[in-house]
Amino acid sequence: MADSYPVWRSGIASEGAAARAETGSASVEELRAHRKRMLVTSYRLFGAFGWGSLGDGHITARDPERTDAMWLIRYGVPFHRTTTDDLVLVGPDGRVEGGGSINMTAYHIHAPIHEARPDAVAVAHTHTPYATPWAANVEGFRMICQEATAFLDDHEVYEGEEVQVSDFDTGKKIAATLGEAKAVLLRNHGPVTVGGSVEEAIGWFLLLERVAEVHVKAPDARPISAEAAAIAAREIGHVSSALAAFEYAVASKLEPGAAG
């Protein structure tokens, strides 16, 4: 298993081994295989957290060659049992290469974001125990914990009331609200994060959920100063922070051999 995960061997937060895997000399085939492995690992990780157990949410990864297409889990597969065989390639028109069915809501949310953000290799969304309740407040995060600084001036709130995203145009509005940020909270719905790799998008997602937990549990929290937040954000908001969160979560939550 370790051979499949150069990220782990690199050591925690070593300035983006995963990002190097994304941008290095890997062939298209190697890059595609890497993204699919990381996608499987991420679905299983969400499953280990109990997320997506009601069929909510998805994680997608852009194909390195067909850059207008994204890899997505096929319809009906429980996240914790995902294998690479369960991943299907979805074109920009929502059609599944080679057939098979998908959750069209996933297409409506994820495809417009991949289209609007060429840098977004991956997009993650599901309904989590804390970010979904927090999103019902229709408010952004305050700087009330360390992890919150990762999202300092780097997250948005989508205030549209389409809690069921049933068309591409709604997804485009969500993508427009996201802008260049790393996360958007969908009002009365849940969180969305993006990243330059699957690992990064998931790392931000994990950190965002912790931030939301603090917001829900400490409604009267006092934020740190803008100056202190800006200093912390330089480290906590850096991609290496997301990659470290991903690595720790995989090592902590998945049994050896259970990663994709």
Ligand SMILES: [Zn+2]
């Ligand atoms: Zn959703």
